[in-house]
Amino acid sequence: MSEDILLELSNVTTVYGRNKMLLDVSLQVPNGKCACLLGSNGSGKSTLIKAVMGLVKIVEGTIRFDGKDITGQRTYRAVRKGISIVPEGKRIFPKMTVLENLRMGAFTEKKQNEIQNRFEQVFEHFPRLKDRSHQIAGTLSGGEQSMLAIGRGLMSDPKMIIFDEPSLGLAPVLVQQTFEIIHRINESGVTIFLVEQNAHLSLSISDVGYFLQKGKIIAGGTTEELKASDFIQAAYFG
Amino acid sequence: MGTEAVIIQILLNGFMLGVQYALIAVGFTLFFGVLDIINFSHGDVFMLGAFVGLTLINLFTKLGWMGGGIYPLTLFMIFFFCMLITGFLGILFERFAVKPVSESPPLMSLLATLGLAIAIREAVRLFYPMGSESKRFPELLAPIFAGTSKAFEIKGVLLRYDTLLIFGIGVAVIIVVSLYINKTMIGLGIRAVAQDSEAAMMMGVNRDMVVDVTFFIGSALAGLTGILNGLFYNTVIFDMGAMAAVIGFSAAVIGGLGNIYGAIIGGFVFALTQAFSAAFIPRGSEYMDVVAFGVLIIFLVFKPSGILGEKMHERV
Ligand SMILES: Nc1ncnc2c1ncn2[C@@H]1O[C@H](COP(=O)(O)OP(=O)(O)OP(=O)(O)O)[C@@H](O)[C@H]1O
Ligand SMILES: [Mg+2]
Numbered sequence: 395m396s397e398d399i400l401l402e403l404s405n406v407t408t409v410y411g412r413n414k415m416l417l418d419v420s421l422q423v424p425n426g427k428c429a430c431l432l433g434s435n436g437s438g439k440s441t442l443i444k445a446v447m448g449l450v451k452i453v454e455g456t457i458r459f460d461g462k463d464i465t466g467q468r469t470y471r472a473v474r475k476g477i478s479i480v481p482e483g484k485r486i487f488p489k490m491t492v493l494e495n496l497r498m499g500a501f502t503e504k505k506q507n508e509i510q511n512r513f514e515q516v517f518e519h520f521p522r523l524k525d526r527s528h529q530i531a532g533t534l535s536g537g538e539q540s541m542l543a544i545g546r547g548l549m550s551d552p553k554m555i556i557f558d559e560p561s562l563g564l565a566p567v568l569v570q571q572t573f574e575i576i577h578r579i580n581e582s583g584v585t586i587f588l589v590e591q592n593a594h595l596s597l598s599i600s601d602v603g604y605f606l607q608k609g610k611i612i613a614g615g616t617t618e619e620l621k622a623s624d625f626i627q628a629a630y631f632g
Numbered sequence: 633m634g635t636e637a638v639i640i641q642i643l644l645n646g647f648m649l650g651v652q653y654a655l656i657a658v659g660f661t662l663f664f665g666v667l668d669i670i671n672f673s674h675g676d677v678f679m680l681g682a683f684v685g686l687t688l689i690n691l692f693t694k695l696g697w698m699g700g701g702i703y704p705l706t707l708f709m710i711f712f713f714c715m716l717i718t719g720f721l722g723i724l725f726e727r728f729a730v731k732p733v734s735e736s737p738p739l740m741s742l743l744a745t746l747g748l749a750i751a752i753r754e755a756v757r758l759f760y761p762m763g764s765e766s767k768r769f770p771e772l773l774a775p776i777f778a779g780t781s782k783a784f785e786i787k788g789v790l791l792r793y794d795t796l797l798i799f800g801i802g803v804a805v806i807i808v809v810s811l812y813i814n815k816t817m818i819g820l821g822i823r824a825v826a827q828d829s830e831a832a833m834m835m836g837v838n839r840d841m842v843v844d845v846t847f848f849i850g851s852a853l854a855g856l857t858g859i860l861n862g863l864f865y866n867t868v869i870f871d872m873g874a875m876a877a878v879i880g881f882s883a884a885v886i887g888g889l890g891n892i893y894g895a896i897i898g899g900f901v902f903a904l905t906q907a908f909s910a911a912f913i914p915r916g917s918e919y920m921d922v923v924a925f926g927v928l929i930i931f932l933v934f935k936p937s938g939i940l941g942e943k944m945h946e947r948v
């Protein structure tokens with residue numbers, strides 16, 4: 395494996411009870427780049443993310459992150475190695491304040507001054523959150539909640555952030571803004587693994603992409619290759 | 633006694649019991665928040681606390697530590713070791729009876745904890761010396777005030793010195809626990825798991841550790857309450873946990889299951905209802921439980937989410 399691959403799945407198969415969900419999935423997320431995973435509802439995208447986070451049962455294959463085997467590892471260990479996630483449906487803690495939610499994002503960090511710096515960084519990205527830092531998160535607007543989820547994902551100063559359908563339920567303007575933010579985070583040096591249904595927008599900010607269908611990778615490559623492929627054109631941009 | 637004295641007496645009794653109910657209810661509410669279970673063995677951990685306390689007192693009496701200059705330290709050790717032992721037993725019980733059925737339907741964990749409750753109760757009855765008889769629980773502050781009287785007086789109401797112990801320790805522990813849950817990182821982790829356990833794990837919370845800490849805290853509080861209850865009634869018995877579990881659980885429901893402050897308020901509401909109905913309803917001491925559980929039913933019908941709870945709403 396070359397050094398500039400941060401996350402690598404090799405022939406991964408997972409199960410829910412007796413049903414296999416992911417079948418022999420292999421993909422690579424290059425270091426410092428943005429990779430996207432595209433696929434329709436129920437194709438297994440979130441399952442793939444959960445496999446990386448150690449939240450579903452892996453029956454075959456290996457997952458490596460930053461040169462280390464993390465297959466089936468406990469979730470908090472994966473987080474400590476530098477993986478952060480902005481989960482599907484945001485999953486903020488509704489009864490905590492904005493500040494406490496952000497603090498949760500840096501749960502594995504012990505140094506107080508480091509945590510303070512990260513609060514400042516997040517507030518630079520999202521000044522709105524600073525104004526609302528003592529508000530109960532469940533009372534934020536949908537757009538604000540999605541800023542909070544992204545801010546929380548930044549708090550651990552991760553090597554890689556996974557975004558699971560960040561555009562879900564957002565108005566078109568906000569979708570555009572969210573993708574711009576993701577792009578900016580990527581440019582600041584953080585590797586992005588973006589899970590989406592919106593192929594067009596996702597490929598516009600990605601370096602590589604994969605297509606998942608019924609638990610299998612059916613196509614993958616650089617953005618240029620994918621855009622040039624007749625098959626993808628027909629299926630996703632036709 | 634004048635009416636003022638009567639009211640003071642009622643309030644004091646109510647608060648004294650309220651502290652105890654609150655401490656038990658906090659455990660129920662913590663277990664429910666973190667693991668979504670109703671832990672029926674909790675009452676018997678409370679009973680174990682009383683017997684562990686009694687055993688420690690007997691041990692320290694043999695060692696001659698129940699008096700003299702060492703006595704304050706002895707007192708501290710009684711409470712400290714009781715909480716430590718019941719706390720670790722709580723973790724053990726969770727691993728033994730709750731974790732193995734965590735993937736099964738909720739009914740299974742209910743049965744498992746009910747079974748555990750009976751096992752603990754029977755173990756004490758069979759293996760504690762003369763375990764089926766009720767045991768006298770000694771007063772703890774009496775040695776300090778030896779020579780003077782066993783009680784002091786406020787506005788015509790006679791109070792035993794141990795009353796101070798029940799109230800002082802109970803309130804102090806409630807404050808410490810709510811600060812712990814609200815101000816520390818582990819407390820934040822506990823609240824995160826209670827709100828969304830998978831999201832908490834994604835943030836790097838070690839869920840198993842949170843479950844252990846939760847069971848330690850909840851069980852240690854119940855154990856401590858066992859001693860306080862012994863001091864209050866001057867007697868303990870192997871089946872005292874059954875009623876304590878029902879009352880503690882009811883208090884947690886009245887306050888709003890899953891909410892710590894709710895559990896505390898619920899404990900006091902239940903106890904004050906009991907105390908006032910015992911005093912003001914003819915033959916009230918026979919009917920106080922009827923009235924108190926009546927209040928519970930009123931809550932179940934008109935405000936099932938409890939005084940401060942929201943979680944039940946989300947569930948329905
Ligand atoms: N805990 C589970 N137990 C059993 N089956 C599950 C579980 N979670 C997901 N599945 C099933 O696995 C399949 C893939 O689900 P997954 O959430 O990975 O899809 P997805 O690609 O993320 O879809 P979406 O775009 O709608 O989020 C679905 O058919 C789903 O019903
Ligand atoms: Mg999904």
